[in-house]
Amino acid sequence: MPSFDIISEVDTVELKNAVDNSNRELDTRFDFRNVEATFSLDKEIVKMSAEAEFQLLQMRDILRGNLAKRGVDARAMETKNIVHTGKTYSQEAMFKQGIDTPVAKQIVKMLKDSKIKVQASIQGDKVRVTGKKRDDLQAAMALVRGSEELDKPFQFENFRD
Structure with missing residues (x-):
């Protein structure tokens, strides 16, 4: 996945x-x-x-x-x-290095509310997002990048197909 x-x-x-x-x-x-x-x-x-x-x-x-x-x-x-x-x-x-727990919870909630078919889980100071299709993952990336309420720089790494 x-x-x-x-x-x-x-x-x-x-x-x-x-x-x-x-x-x-x-x-x-x-x-x-x-x-x-x-x-x-x-x-x-x-x-x-x-x-x-x-x-x-x-x-x-x-x-x-x-x-x-x-x-x-x-x-x-x-x-x-x-x-x-x-x-x-x-x-x-x-x-600041890493994602704080409240911000991570906000990301997970935002992804669930968006109805994109992905699952997000908090793993320490990062958030892992999994989905069945690559397009869904790219939509999740665009959603996180475009969110103004988070006001924090995010990078996306460890993309696995």
Whole structure:
């Protein structure tokens, strides 16, 4: 029976490259000259620090632009609150790996409600979808890709015929 897995992962190598490119862009930008502003990456957490709050917002836009250039979906990024310590402001952006259980349940419910002849099951941090016809699986992929309520990047892997 044909099947595939729905996953949500961020390529950590491309994330590291995007952070490095963002640091290089900070060095060349005129509005960040003589300003202490940096991006640092620790596992899947990017820490941005700058001297002013509006600079953090600009840095977030720089990071999003570089993520897009490297092919990393910015919807996987979850930003925390801005923290003010002494003379610097900092903010952390976490990149989520895997599908949370509530989101996985929402995907399964959405596929059942769509009346597409597929079965979906939650397996850890991914969702396995099986069906009798390849066309049904492709319709399920299109449904998950087009859903606006999930607002998370999904990849489809392990397609078996």
